[in-house]
Structures are given as structure tokens and as C-alpha cells.
Amino acid sequence: MSETFVDTGTETGTAMVPSFATIRKITWETDDTFTLIIDAPQVNGLPFSFKPGQFNMVYAFGTGESAISISSDPFKKSVIAHTIHRVGTVTSHLSRLKRGDMIGIRGPFGSAWPLDKAAGKDVCIVTGGIGIAPLRPTIYSLLRKRSEYGRIIILYGARSPLDLLYRVELEEWSKMPDVEVIVAVDRGDSSWKGHIGVVTNLFSYIKLDPRASIAMVCGPEVMMKFTIEELQRRGFAQSQIHVSLERNMKCGIGLCGHCQLGPKFICKDGPVFALPDVQYLLERKEL
Amino acid sequence: MVLQSGTKRILKLTPDGLEQILDVLHKIGFETIGPTLGNDAIVYETIGSIDDLPQGWTDKQEPAAYRIIKRNDQAYFGFNAAPQSWKRFLYPPDRTLFRIRRKGKGLEFMEQEENTAELALIGVRPCELEAITIQERVFTSSEQRDDSYLAVRKKLFIIAVNCTSSGGNCFCASMNTGPHAKENFDLALTEVVNANEHFFIVEIGSETGLSVIHDVESAEPTEDEVETAAGLVRQAESQIRKLDLDTTPKLLSANLEHPEWDEVSKRCLACGNCTMVCPTCFCSTVEDTTDLSGKLAERRRRWDSCFTLDFAKVAGGNFRTSPRSRYRQWLTHKLSSWVDQFGKSGCVGCGRCITWCPVGIDITAEVQKITGT
Ligand SMILES: Cc1cc2nc3c(=O)[nH]c(=O)nc-3n(C[C@H](O)[C@H](O)[C@H](O)COP(=O)(O)OP(=O)(O)OC[C@H]3O[C@@H](n4cnc5c(N)ncnc54)[C@H](O)[C@@H]3O)c2cc1C
Ligand code: SF4
Ligand code: SF4
Ligand code: FES
Numbered sequence: 001m002s003e004t005f006v007d008t009g010t011e012t013g014t015a016m017v018p019s020f021a022t023i024r025k026i027t028w029e030t031d032d033t034f035t036l037i038i039d040a041p042q043v044n045g046l047p048f049s050f051k052p053g054q055f056n057m058v059y060a061f062g063t064g065e066s067a068i069s070i071s072s073d074p075f076k077k078s079v080i081a082h083t084i085h086r087v088g089t090v091t092s093h094l095s096r097l098k099r100g101d102m103i104g105i106r107g108p109f110g111s112a113w114p115l116d117k118a119a120g121k122d123v124c125i126v127t128g129g130i131g132i133a134p135l136r137p138t139i140y141s142l143l144r145k146r147s148e149y150g151r152i153i154i155l156y157g158a159r160s161p162l163d164l165l166y167r168v169e170l171e172e173w174s175k176m177p178d179v180e181v182i183v184a185v186d187r188g189d190s191s192w193k194g195h196i197g198v199v200t201n202l203f204s205y206i207k208l209d210p211r212a213s214i215a216m217v218c219g220p221e222v223m224m225k226f227t228i229e230e231l232q233r234r235g236f237a238q239s240q241i242h243v244s245l246e247r248n249m250k251c252g253i254g255l256c257g258h259c260q261l262g263p264k265f266i267c268k269d270g271p272v273f274a275l276p277d278v279q280y281l282l283e284r285k286e287l
Numbered sequence: 288m289v290l291q292s293g294t295k296r297i298l299k300l301t302p303d304g305l306e307q308i309l310d311v312l313h314k315i316g317f318e319t320i321g322p323t324l325g326n327d328a329i330v331y332e333t334i335g336s337i338d339d340l341p342q343g344w345t346d347k348q349e350p351a352a353y354r355i356i357k358r359n360d361q362a363y364f365g366f367n368a369a370p371q372s373w374k375r376f377l378y379p380p381d382r383t384l385f386r387i388r389r390k391g392k393g394l395e396f397m398e399q400e401e402n403t404a405e406l407a408l409i410g411v412r413p414c415e416l417e418a419i420t421i422q423e424r425v426f427t428s429s430e431q432r433d434d435s436y437l438a439v440r441k442k443l444f445i446i447a448v449n450c451t452s453s454g455g456n457c458f459c460a461s462m463n464t465g466p467h468a469k470e471n472f473d474l475a476l477t478e479v480v481n482a483n484e485h486f487f488i489v490e491i492g493s494e495t496g497l498s499v500i501h502d503v504e505s506a507e508p509t510e511d512e513v514e515t516a517a518g519l520v521r522q523a524e525s526q527i528r529k530l531d532l533d534t535t536p537k538l539l540s541a542n543l544e545h546p547e548w549d550e551v552s553k554r555c556l557a558c559g560n561c562t563m564v565c566p567t568c569f570c571s572t573v574e575d576t577t578d579l580s581g582k583l584a585e586r587r588r589r590w591d592s593c594f595t596l597d598f599a600k601v602a603g604g605n606f607r608t609s610p611r612s613r614y615r616q617w618l619t620h621k622l623s624s625w626v627d628q629f630g631k632s633g634c635v636g637c638g639r640c641i642t643w644c645p646v647g648i649d650i651t652a653e654v655q656k657i658t659g660t
Pocket of ligand 1: 055064065066067068069070082083084085086087088089090091092130133134245246247248249250271597600601602603604
């Protein structure tokens, strides 16, 4: 087993063994968040293919693995992107890598945003912070098959203007017909002309027909809690609200036990859930 | 002798016959592992002959108490659940997942020796047998699999031993996992020892079991002998501790805010002993290291416990800081959400968590308080 790329077939207990992938490009989005663009590795001898909302376990040599959502366009098969917030050991190691370095990838794992269910509806995307990363592949997919969906509304909250991810793209999207992008920051700066405050405030600037819309929400757990409340107040049925949850993950495939929330394994039953599947669990403290 | 026909093939074996079985197993390449006497406890270790078994010993188990004492007979299997279950043979506490070497700018995997030993487990109790089946379910039910468990399981030869008396903390009868092993073994023994005789009634559970015992000296038991053995096993069914298998899962998930969670968490030290000794607990973590040169990296998987403080920690916070929430996670997972996840309870009633809890917390008593049963 000594070639550089090793087929990680599942026969011999190797779902825990990564495939190697070479970094093609690193882009710093903000001071502490960067996007790694890597050559898509083969998985079980097949080209890498994923659905929006899925994640990879990304391995930094000798340091460890982190669950990281795939943030690139699912239709682009040759490269995949991970947008990573530097918060600790693994993400710091990843932040120091250079073009040409190799990382390990296990995945794609987990459930996807319900694009089928969104057909014919207005799609309301509500995100905070790094939560926009797992939703970017969804946005690409919606835009690619534009006629199959109604309006696209993107509400996005960040700490400050300097913490906004994908700024250029946000601007491009906002100019497209029937796409609304509204951004709020917790703290503005002298150049900031947009909204200041929490992302839930932005609902007052949009019109939504709850019966003809679907919501996809990802961000810090408190932000999601308030967003869910706001959506329900605006008449959204539970079943039309979808969330992506974060938990500690060591395996990504339902074996290590770390990600459990009641009966759910967030890694394999989620991370994307229709709200009725998890709301009763999220209401409990420390579950 | 010629084997009896019919669905259940039952034989009578002397201790010498058991020795012959070990010989056959050794000859066809099995490493035999069984109970031995070590460190003032029963320990599952490699055995060479029946002389290595803890003959004439028994254990006494109470909440937070375990000791071994002499029996007044020469039974080979006259004790109950050993401190450590068989879990470590199928799911090692520390396993290397892979080793990677730097090569120029790239990385490459290094060859890894896989443990290829074929194991014969001698003296697996019915509850432990069920625990092995439960873990097999856990490790094979994901779409993305880690087949290292199955690889060992597939090659196992299992000699189960039915319990003829139960330990102080056992509640297998109410969990429907014992004291009689019903399936998933190659051979199952019931030991009969009294003033006049010492023999085993053997049930054959598989073709491999049949072929192993084929050339071993055995006899056809009389109806009386079979009944004597069965009677002893029935006797082991009377146990003080109980759990209601039907109502517990629902009642626990309906009582997530019961005041008893606060009460029990005042006693629980969050030491995680219960999870380490439990034969079904499967949580693990991974550990990454490099050698001094930084050119060689290794990733290992180790047993973990939901009682550790950073088990549910993420960059933005920690989902379970209080001992209350961690005890609740353990108990509700084991007895309630396990059923949702894997179709069966995660507890087999072996009583280890009661014996090895340093403060003697009794899982059955806690369930009764929380579910009001
Ligand atoms: C499904 C999913 C998708 C994710 N997608 C992204 C993404 O696209 N971009 C991104 O930047 N982050 C993402 N995260 C979060 C990311 O996994 C963690 O921030 C990262 O693992 C922290 O690792 P670290 O070694 O840098 O930090 P650490 O040094 O481990 O420590 C930082 C803190 O994070 C805790 N932690 C340890 N392991 C994990 C873990 N597996 N998940 C969360 N916290 C952990 C530590 O206990 C510590 O408190 C995602 C998480 C999940 C579960
Ligand atoms: S929870 Fe306790 S009694 Fe049940 S299987 Fe685990 S150790 Fe045995
Ligand atoms: S229940 Fe007992 S054994 Fe388990 S963590 Fe608490 S003190 Fe330790
Ligand atoms: S991350 Fe290991 S079980 Fe979900």
C-alpha cells in the first residue's frame, strides 16, 4: 500500500481512512477565515460527488480532523472548496498550508438541503457567520436551475463588515433578478451603510408568503433559535423550515457517538434536518 | 459417539472433553481466550488448557463492591460477569487507524500490520453474547462502515456458558438476554457439578461447533441430566434487580426533566467507569500524533466516554457541561435512544456499571425513580 493515492474502499474498515487531496489555491476571505480549493480526490475509485449541505472530515497531517462543509459548486467536479474559520488546533494548521500541500479528506458525509422540496417555491436562506459556507452550494444550485424556483432571499448576519464572507459573490447575486440579498452586521464601521443588528431584524424588510416558501437556516445555535421563532411567527409551517446543526464530530459516520442529540446522530441523520425531526430535541437544555 | 439428530443437538461432556475441545481449537489455529484468575479478579486472557480456568472460585458483586472467594466445589465457571467484558477483543481500547509519511510535498500511507489472529472465546455469558451482537449492529448499521469489528467477529469461535446462578447485580432475566444463551454461539455449555459428578451439557449452535466437537469424546445425556442442567439455569433467573424492557424507553424520554437527574448527579463523579466496563458502550475518540521528525503521523482510535467534559464541546461552546446532562445522556442513550437508533435496548443487564461505580449508583434503581415504576 505505498502509492501516494490509495483507494479507500469500504471493504476493509477504511471508511475511517482519508483520501489525499492537493491544495490548488488558498483565498483569505477575512482575517480569520479562508477558503481551501483542492483537487477533488477519488473516493472508492469514483469521482468525488456531493450534495449541497454535506461535509467532509478534513485532515491536517499529524494534527487531526475537523468536520467542514463543502462550500463549492456541486456541478464543478474537478475541485472542491472548504471555507474554514480558524478557531483551534486543526483549523489553524489548515490555515498555514500552501498551494501544493496535501490534506486528507473523508466524505462526503451527511444529509443535504432539500432542493427537491424547494421546487416551485420561494427560498429563504438565513445564515450567520460561517453558516453561509454550507449554503453556498445550495445557492449555486438554485441559480443554475433558476426557472425551477421562485424568489431567492438571502439574509446574512456577520459580526462586522470585515467579517463578511463571499462579498463579491453576494454583490453579484444581489443584482440578479428575483434574488434579494440583505446583510446585517453586529457592529458597523465608518464605511458601512447597511443594516446593523441581528439577522432576525432583516425579516421586516422582506415580503414572504409562508405557504409558498421554504426556509433554510444555518448559523450559531442561538441565531437559529431566534430565526426559527421568527419564521414560525411569520406563519412558516415547521415542515418548511430546515436547519443544519453542528456538534462535536470525531468520525462523521455514526460510529464514535460524539455528535448525538437524543436519538439522532447529527453526522449521518443530519447535519441538515427538517425542523419537526429535531425541534423537540433542540428545546431541551444540554441534551 | 454419533451425534443425535434433530434441531437441537445436545451432548454431554466431561471436563476432559472440554480440554479436548481446546486442543482441537488450538490445532486448527485458534487462540483460545477465557477466564483466568488475576489481580484478585476474573480476567479474560489467553488460556492454554482448562487448568488455566478459575476452578473453584466465585465472585461476590454488590453496588461498588467486587471480590473473589473460594467456592465449596470445583466448578470451572462458577462466577458471573468479569470486570472487563470481551469488548476489548473485538473493539480494542486503542487501535491504530493509519500511519502516514511525508514524501516530498506529498503524503503516503504506510503499510499496516493487521491483527489476523483467530480468536476462540471460551466462557461467554449469555448477556455478553448479546452485547457482542449489539455492538455488531452498531458497527455495521451505518452506510459508511468500519468493518474492523466485523472482521474479528466473523472469525470468532464462541463457547458460551449459561449461568447457573446469578450475581448480585445481574438483571439479564428482565432484559431478556440470559441466563440461557439462545443463539449466536458455536457451542454452549451448562456446567453441572455436585457431590457425585461434574459434567457439561453442550448445545451445538453452528456447523463449526459441530465439526469442532465431532471427534471429541462425548456422550448422549439422559433426560434427567438435561433437566438437571436446565433447572440450574432456571434457578439463575431469580434476580433482585429488574428493568421493564417495554416501558422504560418511552418513560425515560418522557422524563428528561425529572428531579432525580439532579439528585443522581450529586452522587455521580462523572468518572466514566460505567462506560468503560459496559460491554455495549461504543463511543470513541481519535488521537493524532507525529514522531519527533514530524515526518511520520499516526491516527489512533481510543475508547471515549460521554462523561468526559469535552465530549460534546465545539468551538462555540459545550453542549453538556453539567454532570446531570452527562449522566442523563448515558442513561437515556443506553436505555431509550438506543432503541430508536438500533431497534433494541443498549443494556444487557450484566450489572457491571453497578459493581464498578465507585459510589454504587444502581442503574435499575435510577430508572425506577425516574420512570416511577
Ligand atoms: C457538520 C459540520 C460542518 C461544519 N462546517 C464547517 C465549515 O464549513 N467551516 C468551518 O470553519 N467550520 C465548520 N464546522 C466546525 C468545525 O468542525 C470546528 O470549528 C472545528 O472542528 C474546530 O477544530 P479545531 O481543531 O480547529 O479546534 P479545536 O482545537 O478542536 O478547538 C476548538 C474548539 O472546538 C471544539 N471541537 C473539537 N472538535 C470539534 C468538532 N468536530 N466540531 C466542532 N467543535 C469541535 C473543541 O473542543 C474546542 O472547544 C463544522 C462542523 C460540523 C459539525
Ligand atoms: S448499562 Fe450496565 S448493566 Fe447494562 S450492559 Fe452496560 S454495564 Fe451492563
Ligand atoms: S454513574 Fe458511577 S461509574 Fe458512571 S460516571 Fe457516575 S460515578 Fe462514575
Ligand atoms: S461524528 Fe461520530 S457518530 Fe457522529
